[in-house]
Amino acid sequence: MLTPMTIPLALASANGAQHLGHVLPLWSVAPFGLFLLCIAVLPLVAGHFWDHNRNKALLGVLAGAPVVIWIAYLEPMVLAHTAHEYAAFIILLGALFVISGGVVVRGTLAGTPGLNTALLGIGALLASLIGTTGASMVLIRPLLRANSVRQRKAHVVIFFIFVVSNVGGLLTPLGDPPLFLGFLRGVPFLWTLRLWPQWLFVNGILLALFFVVDSTIFRREDLATPGDLDEIAVEHQVPLHIAGKRNFLFLAGVVAVLLASGTWGLPAGVQEVGMLLMAALSWFWTPMPLRKENGFSFAPIVEVAVVFAGIFATMVPALQILNARGAEFGLTEPWHFYWATGSLSSFLDNAPTYLTFTAAASGLLGTDATNLSQLLVSERGIALLGAVSSGSVMMGANTYIGNGPNFMVRAIAEQGGVRMPSFFGYMAWSGAILLPIFGAVTWIFLR
Numbered sequence: 001m002l003t004p005m006t007i008p009l010a011l012a013s014a015n016g017a018q019h020l021g022h023v024l025p026l027w028s029v030a031p032f033g034l035f036l037l038c039i040a041v042l043p044l045v046a047g048h049f050w051d052h053n054r055n056k057a058l059l060g061v062l063a064g065a066p067v068v069i070w071i072a073y074l075e076p077m078v079l080a081h082t083a084h085e086y087a088a089f090i091i092l093l094g095a096l097f098v099i100s101g102g103v104v105v106r107g108t109l110a111g112t113p114g115l116n117t118a119l120l121g122i123g124a125l126l127a128s129l130i131g132t133t134g135a136s137m138v139l140i141r142p143l144l145r146a147n148s149v150r151q152r153k154a155h156v157v158i159f160f161i162f163v164v165s166n167v168g169g170l171l172t173p174l175g176d177p178p179l180f181l182g183f184l185r186g187v188p189f190l191w192t193l194r195l196w197p198q199w200l201f202v203n204g205i206l207l208a209l210f211f212v213v214d215s216t217i218f219r220r221e222d223l224a225t226p227g228d229l230d231e232i233a234v235e236h237q238v239p240l241h242i243a244g245k246r247n248f249l250f251l252a253g254v255v256a257v258l259l260a261s262g263t264w265g266l267p268a269g270v271q272e273v274g275m276l277l278m279a280a281l282s283w284f285w286t287p288m289p290l291r292k293e294n295g296f297s298f299a300p301i302v303e304v305a306v307v308f309a310g311i312f313a314t315m316v317p318a319l320q321i322l323n324a325r326g327a328e329f330g331l332t333e334p335w336h337f338y339w340a341t342g343s344l345s346s347f348l349d350n351a352p353t354y355l356t357f358t359a360a361a362s363g364l365l366g367t368d369a370t371n372l373s374q375l376l377v378s379e380r381g382i383a384l385l386g387a388v389s390s391g392s393v394m395m396g397a398n399t400y401i402g403n404g405p406n407f408m409v410r411a412i413a414e415q416g417g418v419r420m421p422s423f424f425g426y427m428a429w430s431g432a433i434l435l436p437i438f439g440a441v442t443w444i445f446l447r
Helices: 004-012 014-023 026-045 053-074 076-100 113-146 154-163 177-184 191-220 229-233 247-264 270-285 288-293 299-314 316-329 334-345 350-365 372-377 379-398 404-415 423-445
Strands: 104-106 241-243
Touching: 014 053, 014 316, 026 053, 026 299, 026 316, 026 423, 053 076, 053 299, 053 316, 076 113, 076 247, 076 270, 076 299, 076 316, 076 404, 104 113, 113 154, 113 191, 113 247, 113 404, 154 191, 154 404, 154 423, 177 191, 177 350, 177 379, 191 379, 191 423, 247 270, 299 316, 299 404, 316 350, 334 350, 334 379, 334 423, 350 372, 350 379, 372 379, 379 423
Parallel strands: none
Antiparallel strands: 104 241
């Protein structure tokens, strides 16, 4: 996940990256593919082995060390940029994780289909205001508590990942890192609001479909608590309120640091320090009983850090080859860019994928890839930029690793006792539900 502080390094290494992408052979992406295969298969065939973070780290080292050594020899600046990018990624996720872990939503939150759908809808709006990670971390625990008496609830978390952790972030540069990169490269802050029809179309279908699915499952459950919807809804009758509200100030502080870095170009390291400061203030100023009430632990963010270390280390050749040879793909139409960006964003981090395909679009129109506002002078450029933006944000929902919050939400849900689908099991859900919707987006908006 590229973030504002990584831009200077990215620009400084641009020429080297292009050269490196031409030098690297196609088989250099093999370690990345093997590591993805481990993520997908090992939980199924060697679950006890995979459960330990040290084993995940060992596999990451085995797959990533040869790549790191090779890239360090060929182009050290590319490796430095990737290391900085990974550090920024973990600091941002970690800060939002710690801060949101101090927010406790109390009250009568029974996991009825209506309330679950309302929470997902609120999350879709919040995702464009405080980011998909921030919205996911604020709302996932209240959602899990609300559904604690439900016997079947993995589908609730799956739709949460679809809506709150991904598609909801399409409206502003604060919503998802790819859009923030576009803002840093000249796209006006409010430009992404023009994507509201796609945002409303996809989220509207997902929320309606979720209500039908959840209602069907709910009616078939033999709930541990007696009674029907109404009896469950009044089981506790605790007034709805939020504890730990000062953490919203710290969330706002993280957003302010991001905006300041993008607007004024803060020196390298200042943004990381700012986010760490917000996390530290949240940690020391939030009473520990609130975190205990949330079931807070560092296990989910540690697992994310370990797994994505392997992903970042091994994905360098794939990204560099795409950057250097993107024009060879024969992409010409908006729907080409939508599906190419989305397909890669399902398995690669969506921020560098966004940069890759905005560069390809700029090359197609003969504009400067470091100033994406030049794409906005023509209708075709606007269509291409909208396609890349939509694909990178929406299709990050296709896999657990398509966007940072996905894996974290899954880890928190499993820590809370929810039996989540495997890597391929999740893809079965996303393939059955999301791909037809994305096909409709293509037909309606991108022809």
